[in-house]
Amino acid sequence: MNLPAPQPRISRRAFFKGSATAAVALGSAALPSASIWAGDLSVSGTPSGPSRKGTVIDCHAHLSHRSRSTWEADDRKLIEAADKLGIDQLCCSILTPRRPATAEGFRECNQWVVDGMRRFPGRVLGYCYVNPGYPREALDEIRRCIGDRGFVGVKLYNEYTCIEPVVFPVVELAIELGVPILQHAGHAHYVLEEQPRISDGRHLAELGRRYPEAMLICAHVSGGGDWEWTIKALRNAPSVFLDTSGSVTDDGVVEMAAQVLGADRLVLGCDMSMTASIGRIRAAELRAAEKEKILGANMAQLLRRRKP
């Protein structure tokens, strides 16, 4: 299947004009658009866009489960969306449609991620999704995916709150392998009946205190309920990173997160809310260097900690 013809846009040359550091590390199969940052001006009119020195990494993406008849086209649309938005690499998992996932179910999902990494080389990075309730199978799967298949991290969903002991061996193995854990999270001021064991910022902070060497990412602050609560809950958990993704476009979330946690602890995510997630970073009233960290430098640093 061929990619559609690109839309007319500001050329990369025009965007980089005047930049001393125009080199952009791109995925091997893409020509991400830099023009989306062209309109990035702070309120005072001072350019605050990233200089695009580094790779833009979406720390939270999903390939489509193959129970969907449109999975192949959906995956391609995701890559096309990334092309348009200047996202170089996407850290992807596939979740089972029904949870809790069985061991067979998460293995099947991870196998499809392997296939996605082959179909989109250099663009799709794999998260190994497991249900810690299958202790032996989960650890075996993580070892296989990280060790043999080139996955970059572990994805945990809501089968267990992340501070339940059944999760600890997964965290310890991630530490041993030197890979991050993206933990589904959210905090609402009402009972989430459909997700009784969802983790929140407070749980992640507690897990971070128990395992300060773990690389924990609290998922989708912009789609996980009260984002002000989540940011404040993570204030004193320096080893926990915050994924900025989500469909909620509330003004100020990125600035508050940067102020309370520091830009060093923020990682760009989209979680399939593409324009919302890129738009909020473009809009945020932060310095260009801070945005560059959020867009990819922080995540790249995490990925470099993987042990051989």
Added chain:
Amino acid sequence: MMIDVNAYLGHFAFRQLRHNAAASLLALMDAKKIDKAVVSSASAITYRNVQAGNGEVAVEVKGHRDRLIPFAVANPFYAGWQDDLKICHEELGMTGLRLYPKWHNYTLSDRCCLDLVNAATERGMIISIPLRVEDKRQRSWLVDVPDVPLEEVAELVKACPQARFILLNGLGYVKSPLGRKDSGLSSNFAIELSRLSALLDNEIGQLITNLGAERVMFGTGMPFSYPDPALLKLEVLEASAPDKEKIRWQNAAACLRL
């Protein structure tokens, strides 16, 4: 030219807003190259007497009427709404309304609501309906306000064919009569894009196909929302340049008679 049909001034009860005074909103609009914005009172969403919020907006936009177009918030179940409507239209120069049926505890099919819509329509005013104010997952422990169901909106649109509606902060239209081709609904409503997708499912593209680009309008949700997500949707949308111009400002200008 860029016209935002979905902006606000004032305070919101459950979250601090930035850029919520005329001067700061205008500065943000300048930075984002947005020429004009339709604004209403964010405070009136939770004021019992919404007219106090309308008064605040009228004061705030004074001297900026060339760029800030004030709409009134109306509650058809509150005493004196007819007087307030007259004042908002005739004295405060407000050319449209915003309705919050779920926040103000009524349904769009209630007789009082139909009376309000008809009264506003007789005055030539536009009726805009934000289908939500904020994401329900982050709601305060004090309130549980649902989104306005699209079915309820479709019934109102059908019941008031002479009225002109702008639907704000919604999505999922293509799965309802509001966004389907040949649904039998008249074309007396437009859909604002701030929560619609321009990639992946591309609901904006589907609406252009189903309803025509004439029925889609640009809006941001400022200052509740960052403006850039909506701007970015327009930038990446696969549509013709004339269609994008319609969405960017021409549809709003025609509707607002600018």
